Amino acid sequence: MDAFHSIALLYPEIKELLRDRNYTLLKQVMRDSNPIEFADCWKRFDEDERLQIFRLLPARSALKLFEILDIGDQQYLLSRLGEESITPLLENVSSPELVKVFHKMSPRQVNKMKSLIKRQEAVSHINLMMKFPERTVGSLMHPEFVKLEPRMTARQVLQLMQAIVKPGQKEHLYGLFVTDGEGKVLGSITLQDLLAAPEDETLAVIMSSVEGIKLTPDGGQDAAARLFSKYNLTTAPVVDTEGRLLGILTAKDIISVVRQEATEDIAKMVGTRAVEIDERSVFRIVGFRMPWLVVTLVAGVFISVIIRAFEPVLSRIIALASFSPILAGMGGNVGSQSATIVVRSLALGQINGHRKGRTIFREMRVGFLLGLIYGVLIGIIAYVIYGDRYHLVFSVVVGVSMCVSMTTAATMGAIGPIVLDRMGADPATATAPMITTLTDILTILTYFSLATLLLMAL
Structure with a gap:
């Protein structure tokens, strides 16, 4: 077994x-x-x-x-x-x-x-x-570390490690840091470096540079995770403003952080909490999900009010009702796709500064191209089904509405997380419910507004 x-x-x-x-x-x-x-x-x-x-x-x-x-x-x-x-x-x-x-x-x-x-x-x-x-890095670091001096030899360090490192301190074996008399970090060595070096070789010769991989204790865990990923690190030194070694951060710590934050982001994107995964109480789970569902309900009521305002149009062209769920659904899907990509890119530090504007413009173009393709397709379908009852303009309204809906949704899917990030909020916060709700409202407004113009043309 x-x-x-x-x-x-x-x-x-x-x-x-x-x-x-x-x-x-x-x-x-x-x-x-x-x-x-x-x-x-x-x-x-x-x-x-x-x-x-x-x-x-x-x-x-x-x-x-x-x-x-x-x-x-x-x-x-x-x-x-x-x-x-x-x-x-x-x-x-x-x-x-x-x-x-x-x-x-x-x-x-x-x-x-x-x-x-x-x-x-x-x-x-x-x-x-x-x-x-x-x-922050400071709340995650290991303040216990082995103090090494540049004049020590490989043999001395190995003997020291055998004498002081306990089984529960195995993280110290993955990376060691050399400091001067003031505690400032001079370089790093690994166990492999020590084993491969001549016994009488000093650490000053063996050690590698730590420039570019130093972390500060008040730095964010996300930035630390990106640093570990970029340089494929197993450990990194945490230093104060003067470069003195305060502790070490290990890959094990970062993996734990990345896993936890990925779970939290996924939960936030659908408007709930990560703790729901292990929660057994149905009532607590309901409590986690209710806030954004209330927002969605209010938005749904608002959409109903919009549709009621266009009731005269709908009563004359009842076929409009058959395409509104398709338009709203496609818009919501493409918006969620854009939001997910942007949230992940922000988490990886791939979107910053001028790249934010380029990202929004890219997603807008993607949405427009998708909208153009599916707009033509849904327009043809509308003509095949209702061409004998309504003018060709009806098919054009459906197709244009699809294009506008998907373009708007993709653009909002990119703007939403970037704005939240700029405000200091978590970009993943209820991204999917928020984008889907706003897209539905704009889609219905666009669709029935164009339908009103259709009546004027017929």
Whole structure:
């Protein structure tokens, strides 16, 4: 049996053991299981069961599980576990993981947690990281790092690493940084560099330049992710304004950030929240989705008012009603396509400055060309179906409306995220509902306005 699936398959038995309080057998199951398996099934257990499972796990497994759980689950465990269970966690969990949780807690709760940490150096690191807001490099960096001097030899560094690096600090092996007497970063080396170099070679000779890859603690995580991607980094130094090394950022940290933000962006683009993925309460899910659906409902009512204003036109050419859903749907689709591309380009840093105007113009041309193609197609279809009842102008109205709708939608799909980004808001915020709603309104207005002109021509 695949170990990955074992906990999922044993879920009913584990529930029964918890219900019967058969902790002896349950501990055996815990000891033979990978904590990652419990993380995969974590949401299937209720809160009390999760607490019992965590308490029964071996210390190392509990630590591993804690580090891979969501922040909400981590916060819940810290609030419910006793001090005898919390202290080992706080002593061994990495500073970035703790800071993520502490940012979600009240100052009083944070102070209580810090009072349980015996190592003052760890408390100092946490205090340093807590100075920086969430989603900044400073709140994500590892303040613990190995201090190396340029005069040290490859053999000395390898001996030092063997002596001080613990199993839980493997990120230090991926990249090391050389500093001068003032703590300013001079260069970087990797484990491969050390192993390949002669034993007596100094770091001053081995090290590589770090120009262009230094990060500042108040910098955004998005910019850091782009830097890691551009230079294919495994680690990067975080420095203060004078170039002194404050900590290191690892690729593992960035991957976690990118994954989290991608999930959040997808959720925001459809007008909900990322936490809905793991949410089990139907009522909470409804609460997440309601705000933008209310906006959509109001817009729908407004569209109904517009259609009512054109009721005389619609009563004379009832065929107009058969094409309005097609026009609105095509406009909404092309608008969502443009918005998705622009949001992703903004996230990757590919749109900035003068490129924003060019991007909007490009999407407008794309929308016009698509509108022209589909406008001709829908115009022909309209003529085939209604050519014997209405003048050729009817088909032209449908075709032109399609072209205008898709051009407008693509343009708005590009402008919306760029404007939100310029205002300092998340470009992904409800992009799809917003673009679709505005496109529907403009499409219906254009369609029936042209239809009014049609009546004048007939």
